[in-house]
Amino acid sequence: MEVLRWDNSFGYNVFLTNVSYGNAGDCFSKALCMPRGLFNIDLTGTGLRIKPGVSWGRGAWPAEHKKLYTIHEDLYAQVIDANCGAYCGSCYPNGPLYLEVVVPHAHLSHFGKKILSLIDTSDQGKSKRNLDLSNVCSEPVGLEDGRIPDSSFSASSFFSSGNVKNEATKARLNDPNGGWRAKDNEVEPWLQVDLLFLRLVTGFATRGGPNRYLKTYFLSFGFAADQLMVYLDVFKQRKVFVRNKNGITIDKKVLHKPFFARHVRFTLLTWETSAKMNAEIYVCPR
Numbered sequence: 115m116e117v118l119r120w121d122n123s124f125g126y127n128v129f130l131t132n133v134s135y136g137n138a139g140d141c142f143s144k145a146l147c148m149p150r151g152l153f154n155i156d157l158t159g160t161g162l163r164i165k166p167g168v169s170w171g172r173g174a175w176p177a178e179h180k181k182l183y184t185i186h187e188d189l190y191a192q193v194i195d196a197n198c199g200a201y202c203g204s205c206y207p208n209g210p211l212y213l214e215v216v217v218p219h220a221h222l223s224h225f226g227k228k229i230l231s232l233i234d235t236s237d238q239g240k241s242k243r244n245l246d247l248s249n250v251c252s253e254p255v256g257l258e259d260g261r262i263p264d265s266s267f268s269a270s271s272f273f274s275s276g277n278v279k280n281e282a283t284k285a286r287l288n289d290p291n292g293g294w295r296a297k298d299n300e301v302e303p304w305l306q307v308d309l310l311f312l313r314l315v316t317g318f319a320t321r322g323g324p325n326r327y328l329k330t331y332f333l334s335f336g337f338a339a340d341q342l343m344v345y346l347d348v349f350k351q352r353k354v355f356v357r358n359k360n361g362i363t364i365d366k367k368v369l370h371k372p373f374f375a376r377h378v379r380f381t382l383l384t385w386e387t388s389a390k391m392n393a394e395i396y397v398c399p400r
Contacts (some may be wrong), residue, residue, distance in 0.1 A: 129166075137181050137317060142346040145308055147325075158231065163279070167223050174364070198334055200378075205361065210340040224287060250398070251316045251372070251396075251397070251398035252316055252317060252368075252396045252399055253396060253398065253399045254394050254395070254396060255309055255313060255315075255394070255395045255396065255397045257284050257285070257286045257287055257393060257394045257395060258287040258288055258289075258394050260286075262307065262308075262309065262310065263310065264283040265308075266305045266307055266308035266309070266310065267281075267282035267283045267294075267306070267307060267308075268282055268308075268339075269281075269282035269285075269294055269296065269303070269305045269306065270296060270300065270303045270304045270305075271296050271297040271300055271303060272294060272295065272296065272297070273296065273297055273298065273388070275296040280281055280292060280293065280294055280295035280390065281294065282294050282305055282306075284392075285305050285307075285391060285392055285393055286392060286393075287319060287321060287364070287392045287393055287394040288321070288392065291393055292323060292390075293321070293322065293323060293390050293391055293392040294390065294391060294392070295326065295388055295389065295390040296382070296388070296389040296390075298388060299362060300389065302382065302383065303381070303382050303389045304334075304379050304380060304381040304382070305379065305380045305382075305391065305393070306321065306339070306377060306378070306379040306380075307377070307378050307379075307393075307395065308339065308376065308377055308379070309376050309378065309395070310376070310395070311376060312337065312375070312376050312400040313374070313375065313376070313397040313398070314372055314373075314374055314397055315369065315372055315373055315375055315378060315395060315396070315397055316368065316369055316372045316396050316397060316398060317333065317367055317368040317369050317391060317395075317396040318333075318366070318367055318369075318378075318389055318394060318395045318396060319364050319365065319367070319393065319394045319396070320357060320364070320365050320367075320380075320392065320393050321361075321362065321363070321364045321365070321391065321392040321393075322357075322362065322385075322386070322390050322392070323361050323362065323390055324360075324361050324362050325361065325386065325387055326356060326361065326385070326386060326387045326388040326390040327357070327360075327362075327385060327386050327391065328380075328382045328384075328385045328386075328389060328390065329355050329356070329357055329383075329384040329385050329386060329389045330354050330355065330357070330382075330383040330384045331354070331355055331380050331381055331382045331383055332345065332352050332353060332354055332355065332380075332381050333345040333353070333355070333378065333379065333380060333381075333382065334378075334379040335373055335375035335377065335379070336375055336376070336377050336379065337374075337375065337376050337377070338376075338377065339377045342377065342379055342390030345369075345373065348370075354383065355367060361386060366396075372398075378395055380393060
């Protein structure tokens with residue numbers, strides 16, 4: 115996500131990334147009478163787009179006032195640019211911000227719509243309202259409550275000893291049967307989940323046992339079960355997630371860059387005693 119701004123602004127939060135969006139204005143040459151305030155919101159990579167729903171108000175004076183409101187949209191992202199103001203003038207957004215979840219297929223327009231009130235409708239342009247879209251798009255996909263069936267779980271292996279079988283289906287978060295556990299001494303064991311259809315994945319939660327749990331791992335995802343891509347960090351390297359919790363504490367991660375996928379794989383790199391985990395995956399609602 116990229117954000118450009120001039121002058122005064124206030125922000126909200128999109129997937130842990132601050133986005134400035136608000137009053138813009140400054141004093142400059144009256145003769146030029148050129149728009150000074152500028153902001154830009156680029157939701158590229160978030161899976162969200164902004165629908166037109168914001169009007170621009172004028173900050174009282176001067177008589178010379180210019181404002182320009184433009185929207186550029188494609189299937190993957192919505193970009194809003196605004197130039198506004200004049201000599202000691204300003205402008206401010208007024209009204210709700212409409213957000214729509216989109217998918218990367220031309221024949222699918224959207225999964226759903228969220229309408230968020232952006233700011234108070236006063237002309238002060240100074241109010242702050244922090245909105246975290248990771249909360250808006252943080253619906254459990256259904257590992258814990260059973261909406262994702264047992265047939266959706268697969269793993270590289272599972273531990274079995276006598277009557278104890280730590281199969282992939284036991285990987286549901288808070289499963290009373292203890293969780294999925296890989297065979298001992300396996301290198302980079304993995305757990306994979308079929309989400310049943312294409313979803314915008316925004317985060318996930320992991321948990322282990324008191325003495326057996328994952329420590330570090332990475333994600334892979336894709337549209338097909340056998341064609342997965344590795345989730346990368348900002349340096350285009352494999353993103354390694356680190357649990358900063360003890361084994362039984364739920365550790366929730368919010369993705370800075372959500373992704374579309376039907377299949378999600380957790381590959382474990384290091385662990386305490388045994389490679390064992392439970393999980394939930396969070397998505398934007400349909």
